[in-house]
Amino acid sequence: MGPSPEVRAAHVAANEREYGEDYGRLRWLDPEAAAQAEETRREIVASCSGEVAWACGGTKPHYGPLSPGCAHCVAGTWSCLFVNGVCNARCFFCPTPQDDSGDPTTGQIAFRRADDYADFVGRFGFGGVSLSGGEPLLTLDRSLDFVRTVRERFGESVHLWVYTNGMLATDEAMAALAEAGLDEIRFNLHANAYRLDGVERAVRHIPTVTIETPAVPEEEARMQRLLPVLADLGVKHVNLHDLRVTPHNAGHMVRRGYTCLHGPKATVLDSELAALRLIRQAASDRLPLAVQYCCFAYKNPYQARGHRRRWCPEVMRPSETLSATGAIRTCAISASREYIAALVAGWEQAGVPTVAWSVQGKGDRVHVAPELLRGVDPAQATIALSYAIAATVAAPSYRFLPTKVRLNDRVEITVERRPQLANRVLPGEQVADFLLLADQRPGPAVIPAALADLAPFELLPEGLPPYY
Numbered sequence: 001m002g003p004s005p006e007v008r009a010a011h012v013a014a015n016e017r018e019y020g021e022d023y024g025r026l027r028w029l030d031p032e033a034a035a036q037a038e039e040t041r042r043e044i045v046a047s048c049s050g051e052v053a054w055a056c057g058g059t060k061p062h063y064g065p066l067s068p069g070c071a072h073c074v075a076g077t078w079s080c081l082f083v084n085g086v087c088n089a090r091c092f093f094c095p096t097p098q099d100d101s102g103d104p105t106t107g108q109i110a111f112r113r114a115d116d117y118a119d120f121v122g123r124f125g126f127g128g129v130s131l132s133g134g135e136p137l138l139t140l141d142r143s144l145d146f147v148r149t150v151r152e153r154f155g156e157s158v159h160l161w162v163y164t165n166g167m168l169a170t171d172e173a174m175a176a177l178a179e180a181g182l183d184e185i186r187f188n189l190h191a192n193a194y195r196l197d198g199v200e201r202a203v204r205h206i207p208t209v210t211i212e213t214p215a216v217p218e219e220e221a222r223m224q225r226l227l228p229v230l231a232d233l234g235v236k237h238v239n240l241h242d243l244r245v246t247p248h249n250a251g252h253m254v255r256r257g258y259t260c261l262h263g264p265k266a267t268v269l270d271s272e273l274a275a276l277r278l279i280r281q282a283a284s285d286r287l288p289l290a291v292q293y294c295c296f297a298y299k300n301p302y303q304a305r306g307h308r309r310r311w312c313p314e315v316m317r318p319s320e321t322l323s324a325t326g327a328i329r330t331c332a333i334s335a336s337r338e339y340i341a342a343l344v345a346g347w348e349q350a351g352v353p354t355v356a357w358s359v360q361g362k363g364d365r366v367h368v369a370p371e372l373l374r375g376v377d378p379a380q381a382t383i384a385l386s387y388a389i390a391a392t393v394a395a396p397s398y399r400f401l402p403t404k405v406r407l408n409d410r411v412e413i414t415v416e417r418r419p420q421l422a423n424r425v426l427p428g429e430q431v432a433d434f435l436l437l438a439d440q441r442p443g444p445a446v447i448p449a450a451l452a453d454l455a456p457f458e459l460l461p462e463g464l465p466p467y468y
Contacts, residue, residue: 002466004452011262012468019266022250026260029269033259034467037269041464044276051283058463059298061276063283064290067210067237068159069184072128076306076326079126081106081117083143084134089165089191092252093214093243098134104146107307107392109413114149119407121150121158124310128159137168144180151181159183163212165191169198174205184208186239190216194226196233203234210237215275215293217258217268223278231289238282238291240275243268262468267296269467297465301325305460311390314403315417318358319367323438327420327457328388331370335381337363347372370438378428385434387421387457421457 003011016023029037045052045061052063056074060066072078085100103110104117111117121129129150136143147160161184162177169187177185185206187199190213202209211230215223230238245253245266253260259269275293282291308326316322321329333340340363347357356369373383393414396402401417426434433448437458447455 008262008468011264014264015262015266019245019247019250022247022254025254026245026250026266027254027257028260028262029467031468037259037273037467040273041276041467044273044280048280048283052279056298056302057460059302059461060292060294061279062290062292063279064237064292066290066292067184067208067239069128069130069161069186069210070237070239070292070294072126072159073303073306075127076309077125077127078130078306079106079121079124079128080130080132081111081146082133083131083136083146084139086138087133087135087165088138088167089135089188091165091188091191092256093190093216093249095244095246096248100134104142108394109392110394111411113410114146116407116411117146118149118153119411120413122153123405123407127157128161130161130163132163135165135168136162137164137173140168140173140176144176147177147182148180161186161208161210163188164198166195166198167192169201171201171204174198174201178205182206184210186210186212189213189223189226190219194219194222196226196229199230199235200233208237209233209235210239211235212239212241212294214241214243215271215278216243217270217274218256220274220277223274224281227278227282227287227289227291228285231287235289238278238289240278240291240293241271242275242293242295243271244296263296263465264300265296272464295464297461301460307391308389311392311415314405314415315388315390315401317367319356319369321369323387323458324460325457326389328390328417329370329438329457330386330388331368331373332360332365332384332386332423333368333373333376333381334365334384339377339380340364340366343372343376370435373426373431373435376428376431378431383426383428383431384423385421385426385454386419386423388417388419390415390417392416421453424453 052061054061081104083104085098085102087098103112131143131146150158150160160182162182163186166187185202189211199209245260260266261269279291279293305326309322312322312328316328323329356372358367360367376383393416396414403415404412405415406412430450433451437451437454
């Protein structure tokens with residue numbers, strides 16, 4: 001089920017605001033072309049049915065297994081450290097300027113010392129750690145320090161990988177990274193004109209070599225020819241992305257004449273179709289390397305869920321629960337103190353764990369786990385739902401509730417609780433439908449019309465999104 005007409009209109013309006021003058025210069029799909037493009041996509045997907053698996057609610061098609069690093073991303077146990085913000089490549093699709101030579105950062109948190117970052121990894125239980133940029137090999141000594149420190153601290157319990165454009169992938173650099181404990185290295189082929197010399201060197205030293213590159217429409221034929229070559233070299237995984245349109249790169253997208261898709265962020269139709277055809281080719285030829293499509297439709301909701309789940313426990317209150325999207329869900333019952341006391345007595349008598357409810361204020365309000373909403377008399381109580389998300393910030397804004405988390409005697413980080421929807425009254429006749437919505441199992445989503453406003457907080461999207 002795709003977004004409602006109202007949500008689509010909101011996406012279009014937001015895209016128009018974000019891209020400003022470039023919005024009118026970009027090529028957008030009209031309804032007829034969108035229908036034709038969706039039919040083309042259906043044909044591609046159908047032609048590789050049985051050979052391709054679909055992870056994460058059908059948003060991540062892959063031939064062959066996901067890499068260990070990608071598995072951590074899917075599980076929400078991945079931390080990406082941007083070890084620098086400078087790059088020696090000039091990729092037309094780069095979403096942001098690469099001109100920041102500041103400290104390594106993740107989630108707005110700066111880490112000058114590798115030991116502090118290792119404390120962060122341990123405190124939040126990450127099982128996968130990557131170094132990105134910029135270009136990590138431009139600051140090789142810094143990158144080696146972080147890789148070595150994390151490896152020494154956590155041994156084989158953490159999977160470590162680095163992203164690179166490959167321009168500085170010398171034998172010495174690859175050997176040094178391997179010695180420091182690197183498990184995997186990922187090459188953006190387009191950034192280095194599809195040269196494979198760095199890839200060849202990496203295969204000699206590093207256990208897992210992956211290609212991670214956008215599916216550039218003009219280079220689809222080249223990638224088709226390269227897939228068997230990469231397999232012969234010993235590359236184990238190819239991760240393809242769709243091109244994303246940002247205010248920084250929109251001019252390039254205009255000049256290349258790409259067809260753009262509306263959504264929470266604009267993406268390139270031609271790129272998605274190229275990625276799916278490359279997966280189909282790998283499956284058809286039964287190549288001995290895995291190929292997956294890691295698209296914005298996966299990254300936007302599923303990576304966000306992983307981050308939220310990581311920070312939410314720091315700011316959650318007793319009896320609050322996490323939704324499937326990683327949002328903090330508060331179910332509040334307001335009634336007379338006598339009625340609340342009677343509810344609590346009934347739960348105690350039934351042996352309901354005390355973590356499932358928390359009496360608030362003067363005893364006339366109680367926060368409960370969703371299942372305790374069953375049996376509440378709507379004539380005597382008001383039920384209201386609220387949602388919030390958690391995020392790390394460089395410094396507290398004090399617009400939201402901050403929580404300090406001390407990593408060591410040098411570093412503390414701030415997690416903010418950000419309200420998203422407050423005190424949405426749930427009439428008694430909607431309780432049963434809400435409980436079904438909050439307990440969705442994998443498969444086609446069932447969204448009662450009266451609860452459509454809650455769906456973004458309760459349900460992750462299924463499948464590749466419709467074109468519009």
